[in-house]
Amino acid sequence: MEVVAGNKHHQVLIFVHSRDETRNTACGIRHTSLANDTLGIFLKEDSESREILHQHTEVAKSNDLKDLLPYGVAIHHAEMCIPDLQLVEKLFADGHIKVLVSTATLSWSVNLPYSHTVIIKGTQIYNPEKEACTELGSLDVMQMLRRAYGEGIIITEHSRLQYYFSLMNQQLPIESQFVSKLADHLNAEIVFGTVKNAIEAIEWLGYTYLYIRMVLIYTSVWCAILHFMVYQMMLSQEMFYWWIGELIWFILLPQYWIKTIWSSFSVDVKLKVGAGAGDDGDRRD
Incomplete structure (x- = not known):
């Protein structure tokens, strides 16, 4: 939350690894902002975006989206209906949504604009074939971070720090x-x-x-x-x-x-x- 708040009115894109995590993270940001009276970080009281988001809240089909849009926060995952996905992408592209929490599939979308800050929340994903959690692929990590024109933040275990430092410094080759x-x-x-x-x-x-x-x-x-x-x-x-x-x-x-x-x-x-x-x-x- 401190990272999100520190960006003031810049857009933040947060990548998580499950549908439930998109909702939990977005709702957590909203609840924390309400508790700390810091909603102004995302939307100014008299901003044009506030009015636009209230208008589009009425046409959203997802109840989660209806709850989040008025606060300048949104979610994006594959199980949402296409009209809602298109609505979120357009509002984010136009700069009205300030915080977007999405699954990793959005990082490969050609329609997604760049964000000032990209946060990768966790680098462990569940692999059904192995029936265990595995590390994110280097290609996926790089693709997510490429969406940032400001800063990229990876939240991971301390034991993986050296690996990601090497990846960011192009010391690790991309393997097939x-x-x-x-x-x-x-x-x-x-x-x-x-x-x-x-x-x-x-x-x-x-x-x-x-x-x-x-x-x-x-x-x-x-x-x-x-x-x-x-x-x-x-x-x-x-x-x-x-x-x-x-x-x-x-x-x-x-x-x-x-x-x-x-x-x-x-x-x-x-x-x-x-x-x-x-x-x-x-x-x-």
Whole structure:
């Protein structure tokens, strides 16, 4: 609250990680302002914004939004109806909403204007696949902070401070997260007909950012050796693709399978992603 109050009449965008948290945070700001008689921080008594917000409160469908808009505070999350989302985005873009509490999905919106201050409230999010809380991805953090033209504030655990200092100073490279979804995307390319066999699959992989990171990460011994061999003309580009392909099949998560039988082609291909992918019966072209 002190950070929000310190911005006086500047706009503040607060990112949280659940629908309930948007409401709880926004209501907490409103209650604290009422208790401390500091609502003037968000809206002046005679401001034009106050009248505009009161008018739009009547057309809002969300009860939470109806309660918050008169105070210059609003929420934004995916479960709100489209008219309410558009209303919030427009009022924030026009400068009438001073504090907007949103889930992280709004950071990727092309219509969202910049805010003077961006606050990321917590960096732990629940991952249903792992059934545990995990750290926000670096891409998401950077995308949120890019919405600030003034200052960006990250509220996190003390043990994570050095990580975010390094991230802000561009000391940490942006890593590809493509491996976890590689099977899905490759299956999509197979359905579209852009990948018809294993060789084309490896060539397609060569155009991805994952491939670039594999080449550049020298902590991966195999990638370092292969990269060296290609530049020393000891290995053809075709063989390089083949070795990279073998490495990909090895490192992919064992639970992923690519099961595709192409009846429209002259070959019958089944690619298995996992530790046993090297068996002749699991991969053939």
